[in-house]
Amino acid sequence: MGKLLFKNISKSYANGFCAVNNFNLEIQDGEFIVLVGPSGCGKSTILRMIAGLEKISDGDLILDEKVINKCPPVERDIAVVFQDYALYGNMSVYDNVGMSMRVRHEKDTVIYDKVKEASGILGIGSLLKRLPGQLSGGQKQRVALARSVVRKPKVFLMDEPLSNLDAKLRTSTRAEIVKLQRELKVTTVYVTHDQTEAMTMADRMVVLKDGIIQQAGTPNEIYYEPCNLFVAGFIGAPQMNFIEGRVVGSRFVFGSHALYLPKKIADPLKQYSDRELILGIRPEQFSISNGEDINVIEGELENKEFLGNCYILYVRIGESVLACQIESMEDSFDEQVNIHFGMEHIYFFDKETTELLMHAKVGENDE
Numbered sequence: 001m002g003k004l005l006f007k008n009i010s011k012s013y014a015n016g017f018c019a020v021n022n023f024n025l026e027i028q029d030g031e032f033i034v035l036v037g038p039s040g041c042g043k044s045t046i047l048r049m050i051a052g053l054e055k056i057s058d059g060d061l062i063l064d065e066k067v068i069n070k071c072p073p074v075e076r077d078i079a080v081v082f083q084d085y086a087l088y089g090n091m092s093v094y095d096n097v098g099m100s101m102r103v104r105h106e107k108d109t110v111i112y113d114k115v116k117e118a119s120g121i122l123g124i125g126s127l128l129k130r131l132p133g134q135l136s137g138g139q140k141q142r143v144a145l146a147r148s149v150v151r152k153p154k155v156f157l158m159d160e161p162l163s164n165l166d167a168k169l170r171t172s173t174r175a176e177i178v179k180l181q182r183e184l185k186v187t188t189v190y191v192t193h194d195q196t197e198a199m200t201m202a203d204r205m206v207v208l209k210d211g212i213i214q215q216a217g218t219p220n221e222i223y224y225e226p227c228n229l230f231v232a233g234f235i236g237a238p239q240m241n242f243i244e245g246r247v248v249g250s251r252f253v254f255g256s257h258a259l260y261l262p263k264k265i266a267d268p269l270k271q272y273s274d275r276e277l278i279l280g281i282r283p284e285q286f287s288i289s290n291g292e293d294i295n296v297i298e299g300e301l302e303n304k305e306f307l308g309n310c311y312i313l314y315v316r317i318g319e320s321v322l323a324c325q326i327e328s329m330e331d332s333f334d335e336q337v338n339i340h341f342g343m344e345h346i347y348f349f350d351k352e353t354t355e356l357l358m359h360a361k362v363g364e365n366d367e
Ligand SMILES: Nc1ncnc2c1ncn2[C@@H]1O[C@H](COP(=O)(O)OP(=O)(O)OP(=O)(O)O)[C@@H](O)[C@H]1O
Pocket: 013, 014, 015, 017, 019, 037, 038, 039, 040, 041, 042, 043, 044, 045, 046, 193
């Protein structure tokens, strides 16, 4: 088992800085949880508290019904994989992988079998005699993972384990870690500031900002149902476009522009007509107008990026520059482009509180 429960966990450092503020979360046995957020939001602090490397200032941390706040790291049955691998440079791969068992005075034959098994799973069987200095970054990371795997701990903690790998290796190792976790079914808490990593790996992701949970949910929930402006902007690349404006009748008015809102959206938005709103729309919602659309806005093309399977156009409309993802591009585009606002998913946030007020899904037949 490896069920982790955070009850009102807070962490203040000696200088009084509160790095984690009233963190509450229940992690189920076998779940893959990704903590994601910008630098300094408290991800590593949370991981270090779970590992027992950082004192908990307030609240209870419970592993399988037992409060472990004061339990020393070695007694927690938790394995940590660090960003810098933390391998012993003067020991062979075999000894690095078997280290934790040697410390526990396991028999040589048991150590041999377990190292063989773990190195087989991680594909490092041919490297066992080498020293860490004779390995590539990806191989070192596998050794670090194998070292955790042999322990069959209750919980794996991983702190940005892929950040030292190049982009291609990162993608393949990402998939391997997920596969490994599914096979071993060990509860995993994984820290990253990379939202793509979080989206692709997590059963559930927890988005943090300034030591406070913003939202916890499946990648799908976080992407399609962000609870506030921060989550909406942090998850998704290029990020969701935000446009400040107001609802006037059945229109969303911004600068000198007005978007027609179908009744399904306009009616419930009437109650917010006295507020300043932020309209959120993801890049993939846009298209280049074919001349027959209703919500067409003319903008100036500032920049374009070719991503292989699509283009990202950066289109200036008044004060805002909108990122628009389109599949193909005509050479004839010059300075001016007419973009069409699709409304399959459109979001309205309160500018003052930054909370989500409404997520509308508009179909073709909505008027
Ligand atoms: N020993 C310390 N004393 C005071 N403040 C600290 C200490 N360690 C960390 N902090 C602060 O606590 C906050 C959270 O740090 P933490 O390392 O958990 O962030 P993080 O989200 O993991 O960031 P990164 O992605 O950059 O590693 C930061 O603002 C950091 O400066």
